[in-house]
Amino acid sequence: MTAILVAAPVISIVALAMHPAPDVWRELTAYVLPLAMIDTALLLGGVGALALSIGAGTAWLISLHDFRGRALLLWLMPLPLAIPTYMAAYVYADLFEPLGLVHRTLAVWFPLRDVVAVLPNLRSMPGAIIVIALVLYPYVYLSARTMFQFQSAEFGEAARTLGASRWNVFWRVSLPMARPALAVGLALVSLETLNDIGATEYLGVRTLTVSIFTTWLNRGSLAGAAQLSCFMLAIVAGLIAIERYGRRNVETEFSAESPRLTPRTRLDGIRGWSAFAACLLPVLLGFIVPVLFLLQQSFRRGLLANFDLSLGRDAFNSVAFATLATLAALALGFATILAWRWRPNLLRLVAMNISQTGYALPGLVLALGLLTPVLAIDNGLNAIAGWLGRSLPGLILVGSGAAVVIAYVIRFLAVPTGLIKAGFERIPRDYDDSARAAGAGQATTMRLIHLPLLRPAMLGAVIIVFVDCLKELPATLLLRPLNVDTLATSIYQFASRGSFEDGALAALLIVAASIGPVAWLTRFSDVPSGPA
Structure with a gap:
């Protein structure tokens, strides 16, 4: 059932694409699709390259070096994930x-210069690349850092014995060994970039996502x-194929005689401050500046003192x-993995893998694919009600917001499925066998053994899915009932009217809800360094 739920939007999109639309398609192929493909490719390449540079570089500095302020950076580096x-x-x-503020400030400092001429134009492709990369680089940072800090010391020592410099060790040893993690982080960055519609539309970049939105509406x-x-x-x-290709045939062997982790190199003086500044800069631009701006606008406009009931x-x-989406996704993910653990077979393996592909579906595409099945169910319920002589219930799934919840579940089901699967892999099957030998049934084993041991994984899944649902914009924008807004759609509407500042408090609420989970992700991220 879970696999069918995830696959339904894709099947629906393919079926819709079979319908002829010659007039519109002629215009799309002539004027829309070529430019959209070029802009999408440029955006993906630019964001990927910049996020890779920032994420891999800062992960290498923090994982393999020790300098003043490093402990603070461990908590700060992932925080841009809290900013949509x-x-x-x-x-x-x-x-x-x-x-704007930057223009007015520079005009005071340099009154005789044309300030506008020296300011970057953020409503452009370069502007979109910089802004999006600054908040998505933590995907690369977190995955790369996991690999860097667990690399064995013997590889770097062997390279230095052969005369390699620290830069050569990073470029020729550390970076290639981290290739699988970098591929995963880069794939996540690319998928999130494809999913975006608010930033690209606002900054004037006509990606495929924006083109789909305008073609539909x-x-x-x-x-x-x-x-x-x-x-x-x-x-x-x-993108998924590239990610798999990036992880192909990569195995890291560790010496059984010397399983030492790479010791962190101490950086003092100017080198230490330079490393701190290099790591702090993306956090400053990707998190601290947006949060300070939102706080300033909230106080300046009296949004806290004059709280708008519509915001509540x-x-x-x-x-x-x-x-609702978090609870449903958690239940479906747990049921899927539990069924596989109890009775593994090929069909359940395929269903489990399909259930983890929903995250790859951009929210706008997911909304488009869900529209036909959801309306078909609503029409079927109305037909049944009419056949029974009852009053027609109307659009139940669309009108109640159930379509939004279904979209959230499909898109983020991969999170609880993946975390619970990893949690089950840490529970030896001997525990199940011992419980069965003691006469316990499957339900008792699940309640007394599986659920207590899976509590950390399930808690992590709840936190991540809940926050991702709060931030999701494209699917919510298109599937929400009439006259029903969320914090994300409210911010989007303020920005569309040219008054984003009036939505600063709503934006702060999303950021505040996201900071805790992001910090939770880094709680156990540091490991002791190997002996120098």
Whole structure:
């Protein structure tokens, strides 16, 4: 059932794409698709390269070096994950606009210069690349750091014995060994970039995601949007293939005689301060600046003193949708992995793998694919009610917000499935056998053994899924009921009207809800260094 739920949107999109749309498709192929493909490729390449440079470089500095301020950076480095891409775009576009804070400040310092001419134009492809990479680099950082800090000392020692410098050791030893982790982090960055619609639309970059959005809503062509979505699904498949290719045939052997971790090199003086500054800069730009801007706007506009009741309603909707989706995803993920553990077979293996592919579906494509099945169910329920002589219930799934919850579950089901699977792998099957020998049934074994041991993994899944649901914009924007907003859609609407500052408090609420989970992810991230 879980595999069918995840696969249904893809099947629906392919079926919609089969419908002819010659008039719209002729215009799309002539004017929309070529530019959208070029912009999408440029954005993916630029964001990937910049996020890889920032994430891998800072992970190497923090994992293999010791310097003043390193302990603080361990907690700060992942915090940009708490800032959604669309929120960062709104903040920086406001800061760098002709009458924004940066312009006014520089005009005071350099009154005789044309300040506008020297300021970067963030409403452009380079601006979008920089802004998106600054909040997505932690995906690369977290995955790369896991590999760097567990590398054996013998490899670097052998390279230095042959005369390699520290830079050569990083470039020729540490970086190639971290290739699998870098491939995973880069794939996550690319998928999140494809999923974005708020930042790219606001900064004027016409990606495939934006083109699908405008084709669906502005041109009124569902078939044309589905056909563009097929191109996006092909790109997603390509990204996954590249990620698998990046991890191909990579095995790291550790010496059984000397399983020492690489000792951290002490950096003092200017080198230590330079390393600290290099790591602090992306945190400053990706987290601290947006948060300070939102705080300043909230106090300046009196959003705290004059609390808008509509904001409370939007927050309630966000929490309600996220809570229902989190509980449903946790239950489905647990049931899927438990079924595989109890009776493993090929069918359940395929179903388990399919259930973990939902995260690869961009939210906009997912919403488009869900629309037809959800409306079909609603129409079927109305037909049954009419056949029974009852009053027609109307659009139950769409009108109640259930479609939003279903979209959240499909998109983020990979998180609880993956974490619970990893948790089960740490529970020896001997425990199950011992419980069975003692006369305990499967339900008793699950309640007394599995659930207590899986509590950390399930708690992590709950935290991550809940926060991801709060930040999700594309699927929420298109599937929410009429006159129902969440914090994310409220921020989007403020930005669309050119008054993003009025949504600063809503943005702060999302950031505040995300900081704790992001910090939780780094709680056990540091390991003792090997002996020098």
